[in-house]
Amino acid sequence: MPEKSAGETKAENGSRFSVSRALGAAPELAGENPYVNALAQFDQAISYLKLEGGVVETLRYPKRELSVTFPVQMDTGEIKIFRGYRVHHSIVLGPTKGGTRYSPWVTLDEIRALAMWMTWKCSLMNLPFGGGKGGVLVDPKKVSRRELERLTRRYTTEISVLIGPESDIPGPDMGTDQQVMAWMMDTFSMHQGYSVPAVVTGKPVEIGGSLGRTEATGRGVVYTLEEALRLKGMYPDRTKVAIQGFGQVGAVAASCCRELGMPVVAVSGSQGGVYNDKGLDLDALNLHKEATGSLTDFRDGDFVTNDELLTLNCNVLIAAAVENQIHGRNADKIKASILAEGANGPTTNEADHILEDRGIFTIPDILCNAGGVTVSYLEWVQDLQSFMWPLDQINRHLKDLMVKAFKSVMACREQRKAPYRVAAQMLAIQRVADAIMIRGLYP
Numbered sequence: 001m002p003e004k005s006a007g008e009t010k011a012e013n014g015s016r017f018s019v020s021r022a023l024g025a026a027p028e029l030a031g032e033n034p035y036v037n038a039l040a041q042f043d044q045a046i047s048y049l050k051l052e053g054g055v056v057e058t059l060r061y062p063k064r065e066l067s068v069t070f071p072v073q074m075d076t077g078e079i080k081i082f083r084g085y086r087v088h089h090s091i092v093l094g095p096t097k098g099g100t101r102y103s104p105w106v107t108l109d110e111i112r113a114l115a116m117w118m119t120w121k122c123s124l125m126n127l128p129f130g131g132g133k134g135g136v137l138v139d140p141k142k143v144s145r146r147e148l149e150r151l152t153r154r155y156t157t158e159i160s161v162l163i164g165p166e167s168d169i170p171g172p173d174m175g176t177d178q179q180v181m182a183w184m185m186d187t188f189s190m191h192q193g194y195s196v197p198a199v200v201t202g203k204p205v206e207i208g209g210s211l212g213r214t215e216a217t218g219r220g221v222v223y224t225l226e227e228a229l230r231l232k233g234m235y236p237d238r239t240k241v242a243i244q245g246f247g248q249v250g251a252v253a254a255s256c257c258r259e260l261g262m263p264v265v266a267v268s269g270s271q272g273g274v275y276n277d278k279g280l281d282l283d284a285l286n287l288h289k290e291a292t293g294s295l296t297d298f299r300d301g302d303f304v305t306n307d308e309l310l311t312l313n314c315n316v317l318i319a320a321a322v323e324n325q326i327h328g329r330n331a332d333k334i335k336a337s338i339l340a341e342g343a344n345g346p347t348t349n350e351a352d353h354i355l356e357d358r359g360i361f362t363i364p365d366i367l368c369n370a371g372g373v374t375v376s377y378l379e380w381v382q383d384l385q386s387f388m389w390p391l392d393q394i395n396r397h398l399k400d401l402m403v404k405a406f407k408s409v410m411a412c413r414e415q416r417k418a419p420y421r422v423a424a425q426m427l428a429i430q431r432v433a434d435a436i437m438i439r440g441l442y443p
């Protein structure tokens with residue numbers, strides 16, 4: 001039986017309408033507000049640029065925000081009310097692009113921040129997209145697949161006033177997967193009366209998804225990491241890696257690190273993780289996770305909490321879980337010399353300053369995890385032209401674009417003497433600002 005909440009009422013037809021926990025007050029992630037963080041980063045980046053006041057104000061706020069409240073019938077017959085959002089931060093460079101997050105803790109400010117970061121990420125990668133993001137307050141692990149399908153189809157219908165292959169193209173994010181994207185694509189297509197594969201990315205290959213999309217973010221993280229190692233003169237086989245978050249991004253990043261000969265000494269999920277200074281046996285660990293659903297109690301490693309993982313003795317830390325994990329209270333304890341931000345916004349603004357002062361090489365999120373949106377762009381292009389490319393071509397495009405963006409950020413940092421994140425955001429913001437000025441003011 002689904003949990004009852006304080007707002008539950010008995011409806012006239014006898015069925016229960018329960019207000020899901022979604023409508024309660026969701027706690028801010030780790031006590032920090034990601035939108036405040038995104039704005040602080042923006043303010044720091046624009047202090048290096050000469051932008052017109054109106055352009056700055058335009059870019060500070062989301063272009064539009066949709067908040068939806070909708071009913072879903074649960075397997076018990078009960079009706080639950082869920083809340084969701086879809087935010088467009090900027091539409092200047094093209095249709096908005098951004099993932100869909102399912103989590104009980106989603107907040108509008110979190111979605112605003114993620115949409116803004118998408119604008120910068122697409123711009124930095126020179127993709128013809130603006131930034132958007134969506135989310136539903138739901139714990140996907142606590143609903144059945146049928147319930148998740150009904151919820152997804154209803155949410156897609158609720159946001160259908162915004163989405164479309166030429167206006168706003170959702171993709172997956174935390175808590176959503178290929179199947180969720182397939183339901184979104186199918187729902188949108190049913191309303192149109194014909195199939196519209198280009199309305200979402202991250203779909204299964206059978207219905208127009210791209211080869212390599214599932215692995216793209218983790219793979220892209222390691223392409224940028226390889227460049228960072230090269231710059232710092234570090235040898236992969238002597239580089240110990242710890243990874244927080246062992247989902248779509250973290251698990252693929254782990255296997256790509258292994259391909260390069262880097263020992264992965266620790267990984268963690270939301271309940272903690274495992275550490276083995278000699279390197280984890282990733283195949284055995286994956287089997288253990290499949291069998292038990294957990295990373296902890298793996299026989300060939302010691303248990304570590306998520307906090308402990310961040311400060312372990314290692315050379316590279318890949319943050320691939322959620323926002324605000326590296327903050328003012330632990331940034332001075334990080335021992336890695338390279339931080340690769342696989343997650344969006346894993347580092348608070350306060351921590352950023354500490355890491356920069358300590359000389360830790362940070363590969364900022366809008367660069368490091370841009371592989372996902374880059375292959376989403378390739379998927380969208382393939383869908384629009386109804387012509388699919390082989391995997392080696394996708395990975396070659398991905399690597400070229402990631403390495404090019406990495407080099408442009410390093411050149412900007414060098415030239416402007418700016419911190420890593422600031423350099424990436426400067427390039428991204430300047431491109432969007434230039435487009436605003438060229439397009440001019442309507443009417």
Ligand code: NAD
Binds near residue numbers: 247250271342369372
């Ligand atoms: P996922 O749901 O597949 O995996 C998330 C992982 O993080 C899981 O292992 C989970 O157990 C762990 N986790 C959750 N909360 C945690 C916590 N408080 N502490 C430690 N670990 C925790 O999600 P994903 O797709 O791998 O996304 C991870 C991050 O990467 C998110 O920030 C997401 O926005 C970002 N990202 C994902 C993509 C993509 O293509 N999937 C693209 C760009 C950025």
